[in-house]
Amino acid sequence: xxxxxxxxxxxxxxxxxxxxxxxxxxxxxxxxxxxxxxxxxxxxxxxxxxxxxxxxxxxxxxxxxxxxxxxxxxxxxxxxxxxxxxxx
Numbered sequence: 001x002x003x004x005x006x007x008x009x010x011x012x013x014x015x016x017x018x019x020x021x022x023x024x025x026x027x028x029x030x031x032x033x034x035x036x037x038x039x040x041x042x043x044x045x046x047x048x049x050x051x052x053x054x055x056x057x058x059x060x061x062x063x064x065x066x067x068x069x070x071x072x073x074x075x076x077x078x079x080x081x082x083x084x085x086x087x088x
Contacts, residue, residue, distance in 0.1 A: 008023060008029060
């Protein structure tokens with residue numbers, strides 16, 4: 001059974017739920033639909049990338065509020081040596 005799944009995945013790369021159920025029942029999967037190829041000149045013209053506009057530079061982001069001063073200290077009543085006591 002595992003070899004059947006492996007072969008189907010090699011051919012199709014993905015299996016949907018219906019395909020997995022078909023393989024579990026021992027049924028063959030329908031042939032893959034291969035899209036018709038366009039002439040090379042038409043597909044090359046369609047595949048030509050459009051020019052990408054270059055965005056204007058935005059101003060640098062503003063700092064966070066309160067970022068200019070010193071860092072805040074510990075909350076009142078909380079000390080680093082109070083390890084055994086629960087924080088309130």
